[in-house]
Amino acid sequence: MKTLSLIAVFLLVSCGGPQKEKNFGIGQKSVSFVDESRNRPLPTEIWYPTLDTLITQEAKEGKKKLFKSMETIPNATLPNKKFPLLLISHGTGGNRFSLTWFIERMVKEGYIVVSLDHYGNSTFNKVPREFVKWWERAIDVQYVLTQVLKDNNIGAKIDTSRIGGVGFSLGGYTNIALAGGYVDRSIGENDNMEDRKVPAEFPHTDEIIDFENDSLIVSSYKRYKDRVKDDRIKAFFVMAPAIGFGFHSKGQTEKITAPIFIVAGKGDDVAPVKTNAEKYHTLIKTSEIYLFDEHVGHYVFLNEATAFGKEIAPEITTDHPKVDRKEIHLKTLELALHFFQEKLR
Helix, strand or coil, rough: CCCCCCHHHHHCCCCCCCCCCCEEEEEEEEEEEEEECCCCEEEEEEEEEECCCCCCCCCCCCCCEECCCCCCCEEECCCCCCEEEEECCCCCCCCCCCCCHHHHHHHHHHCCCEEEEEEEEECCCCCCCCCCCCHHHHHHHHHHHHHHHHHCCCCEEEEEEEEEEEECHHHHHHHHHHHCCCCCCCCCCCCCCHHHCCCCCCCCCCCCCCCCHHHHHHHHHHHHHCCCCCCEEEEEEEECCHHHHCCCCCHHHCCCCEEEEEEEEEECCCCHHHCCCCHHHHHCEEEEEEEEEECCCCCCCCCCCCCCHHHHCCHHHCEEEEEEEEHHHHHHHHHHHHHHHCCCC
């Protein structure tokens, strides 16, 4: 049965994750990967369980932050055992720190988590064409996964039979692509152009880019469109997935055999569920879906905001008065934990 009962989920959710320890801390390693074949720098964070002790330091005044952060132990040691791995793809214009609320809990539950900045489509690196070359994000994830598995320290501690993918918004599409979803970038006669409007995060440019005929975009699509699927990733958890307008038939998802769990809010006006989350669920035979109510919007899946963040970026930090972002995160984590515990055995 495709649709999962929420009651059943909460009854079945385990208190611990895979290889749960009582006192896992969060180790953190920063790596600067470069996919030289595409000339794409891919800044990456590797977060992992550790039994090292966090040494609390006196807080220093610095740059004001939009979102709450978490405590980690840089370059901590890894326990001598194998852990499952999760790969995280951020939303359009986001970055590898956008989902630390998710990362924190999953690491404490015994997962290694890798998150990367997608070249040209991240907070600190915006290149207009990269905002519409969606398929290359899947190649980014594949490259980083290969490099992490080669690492003599981290790679040796990964259980390669238990690798999962996680994504938000455009990162949700990225994971559907990694599962085998084929996006059609053409515009059909019945397409709603409103669904294809430029995202709010799109960088300002005086250059006029012809999406349909631009030689760089077209050549990229032809080269990489059939290389997006990655069978090393066994299960996918996607939040508020976007790019539904690029999917029209079950033929585009027939290569998807891995389980996919979709979660979204009915109040999402950035990636409306009817043309995105629900559409994907209809087209993907291996999918399960859970929808939050009509008050839950798109950006609720970003980190909890600071007071400063709510003041200067209310559009992505402030939710409907009836919505508690932390509560949505907790419920989403329970769904994710149950899903990965079941599918990454």
